[in-house]
Amino acid sequence: MRKASLSLDQVPEAVGRWCSHLGLQVTTATVPSGDEELFPNRIVIDGPDAHWLAANKGMALDALQFLVHEAQGEREEHRQAYLDVQSFRLFRMKEIVAMAQFAAEKARSLGSYTFASLSPRERRWVHLVLAREPGFTTESEGTGTFKALKVSRV
Incomplete structure (x- = not known):
């Protein structure tokens, strides 16, 4: 296992900061999915520019998700953060x-x-x-x- 550098608690703030560097105005918050076994640690990205992350079948969201997992260094499902925009992944x-x-x-x-x-x-x-x-x-x-x-x- 790789060394974790970004804790689960730090993910919402980090994602908000990364999006800000990209010029996107977004907010982030941890919101339960309703089924924590299937979709644990759901981080919802909202705001006036959040829709850009869901465009093109969520390709930008997938890329951001990859960066989050790399920054976390975790491979255990229950410790990784999962991003969602406009309930795209929840749906x-x-x-x-x-x-x-x-x-x-x-x-x-x-x-x-x-x-x-x-x-x-x-x-x-x-x-x-x-x-x-x-x-x-x-x-x-x-x-x-x-x-x-x-x-x-x-």
Whole structure:
């Protein structure tokens, strides 16, 4: 593990400072996601310029997220900060949870269900949601960052 230099408590202030250096007027605050197992340590970025971070499918938000994780030096899920703008990621988490529940119903009746390509974070959400329901196994399939995910009835 790399040495952590930015603590979880310091992340909101650091993100606000970095955005200010980019000329963005934003505020940051720690806001619970409602499901801390799936989306822990949610840092919400708001303000008149926050929408720029969500543009282009959140590419700038992803880049800023990468910098936060690098600055934190942490690789443990429960210690990393996760950024959100305009509930962009919170909405996606809820969408993936609903999709996981749909996949469970399909796997229950058909034996299995396979998701198209999902990001590592999205696959993790599906794995965690279906781990809460007995009788299912999940397995990522393929190579690369974006992989399919198969849900099977046990």
